[in-house]
């Protein structure tokens with residue numbers, strides 16, 4: 120074991136080694152010799168202890184007035200502002216994204232702190248007239264209990280904040296299992312909350328693998344909500360387990376996001392947008408632009424300009440601010456990217472840029488790959504259908520608007536989409552006809568803000584939305600309350616008809 124810090128599970132407000140005593144190392148994907156920390160390699164015993172602590176804390180936390188819960192979130196938001204740079208640097212070390220983007224990831228958690236704190240003084244329900252005289256009725260939100268949060272590595276702080284903060288403001292308690300590649304950012308997030316006065320047991324952290332921690336956590340009978348972000352493969356498993364246990368399940372899964380460029384588009388803007396959408400975060404965003412659907416009139420020029428500019432992107436460790444594209448998260452993800460390059464070649468797509476992993480010199484201890492673009496991709500190739508989650512962009516040429524929309528919608532996912540056009544009619548038709556949870560006009564497929572609902576259609580999820588006020592639906596249930604002050608029995612639907 121290296122002399123890097125050791126991080127224990129947070130259970131009931133105190134720090135605990137895994138019951139097994141085992142740990143795993145968290146390494147920098149830009150330099151695997153850099154060990155960021157050793158984390159508890161937990162199992163079901165730790166999960167049981169954490170859920171019990173969360174269940175116990177729930178009894179009092181649910182009764183704390185929501186505006187008082189909000190004060191803790193406000194204070195935590197202030198602390199996160201003070202710690203933003205340190206958190207961003209640690210995030211770049213553990214996840215690889217370039218520093219500018221890591222700062223954005225922390226900022227998203229700050230935004231969520233303040234947004235959800237504001238909800239503490241809203242959490243509106245309804246009052247509505249009764250059909251009876253002297254009767255009052257209203258609907259109120261109520262929490263559910265212990266929420267299991269299972270999060271991925273690509274937004275190591277933002278995604279946990281999207282789940283944790285709405286869960287807390289509505290009065291639930293939490294057990295979070297962070298992605299094994301990026302647990303430290305969750306520690307930083309939770310530390311802000313505990314330093315701000317969050318009572319013990321309201322948030323608990325258990326680190327370890329999906330099979331040894333994620334599985335028992337989502338199966339635990341005292342867990343009432345499972346909020347999962349990750350792959351469609353694991354997500355569908357979570358849905359099945361949740362159904363067996365009659366739990367509330369919210370899933371945010373994969374994407375295969377199209378950006379359409381019409382003949383009348385501002386090409387400078389489209390080139391800049393496609394580069395950012397496809398290669399920002401090394402293509403490891405669920406909303407990454409992975410298909411560029413281009414009308415024939417501009418296809419050749421756009422392809423040439425993009426290939427030249429993608430080849431000029433600087434690849435390297437994210438802590439060096441000159442670099443624009445960081446590493447893939449781990450060896451397995453890098454191999455997936457390499458495999459899809461081979462698949463693309465075998466399918467007959469035309470490689471116009473990149474295509475190779477970078478393993479020499481300064482890249483030797485990281486998981487780097489060249490920004491890669493394929494042209495002449497057709498809509499049913501695997502390149503055009505399957506999520507790659509790496510720096511690979513596929514260009515598909517179409518004849519007109521209708522074909523563009525048809526191709527855009529012709530994938531199993533429906534997270535984000537975009538169109539570049541100067542035709543306002545085309546823009547509005549696209550807003551209506553693109554079947555995705557998010558649509559951008561004259562911007563790439565990435566760049567969501569936290570106060571609008573986030574999520575997708577089809578294989579991207581199960582109909583829930585994160586962020587926005589809509590996320591409150593995941594973490595609360597409605598209770599309808601009828602108050603009869605007439606002093607007599609009044610039978611609805613009977614006595615007034």
Ligand code: NAP
Pocket residue numbers: 269270271272273274278296297298299300327328329330332333334337348349350351353354356371372373374404405506508534574579
């Ligand atoms: P993943 O392999 O599905 O893992 C996600 C989380 O689930 C991790 O914490 C993982 O733990 C855990 N897990 C793995 N197996 C499990 C099991 N059997 N039971 C319970 N938990 C289990 O996904 P990923 O590779 O981390 O993330 C990439 C995927 O997330 C992509 O498909 C991307 O599109 C999707 N994503 C979607 C959104 C969205 O909002 N739609 C946002 C971001 C990412 P370990 O880390 O220990 O394996």
